[in-house]
Amino acid sequence: MLPLATFAATAAIGVGKSIAGSIAAAASKPDASSATEAAKTKARKTASEFESMFLEQSLDRLTQSEGTDGPLGENGTGGGVYRSMLTKEYATQVVKSGGVGIADQVYREMMRLQEGNRGA
Numbered sequence: 001m002l003p004l005a006t007f008a009a010t011a012a013i014g015v016g017k018s019i020a021g022s023i024a025a026a027a028s029k030p031d032a033s034s035a036t037e038a039a040k041t042k043a044r045k046t047a048s049e050f051e052s053m054f055l056e057q058s059l060d061r062l063t064q065s066e067g068t069d070g071p072l073g074e075n076g077t078g079g080g081v082y083r084s085m086l087t088k089e090y091a092t093q094v095v096k097s098g099g100v101g102i103a104d105q106v107y108r109e110m111m112r113l114q115e116g117n118r119g120a
Contacts (some may be wrong), residue, residue, distance in 0.1 A: 043110045044103075048095055051103035056090035061088055 063083055
């Protein structure tokens with residue numbers, strides 16, 4: 001298991017707990033099977049968005065430069081805006097191509113928390 005993925009999964013526990021509560025509430029409705037599937041889809045989407053946000057923050061730190069103009073012109077306003085858009089797109093594409101495993105771990109943790117809430 002990647003240390004970065006473990007860190008991200010740990011950071012997502014708070015998010016997972018709040019989402020797990022809403023998933024458990026949705027699953028306890030009369031039409032539980034379709035509600036459970038909808039809740040799983042929502043949890044999967046949230047986990048992917050978390051991974052994208054985490055990768056965006058990580059890539060942003062990697063693309064920053066110290067005291068040089070650089071290829072993106074970091075010393076100007078336009079360079080910073082372009083860099084943030086570029087890193088967001090990089091993160092989105094990494095997640096679309098399968099990601100780095102953070103979303104899967106976050107999703108599993110949310111499902112584990114949901115099962116714990118259902119049993120309580």
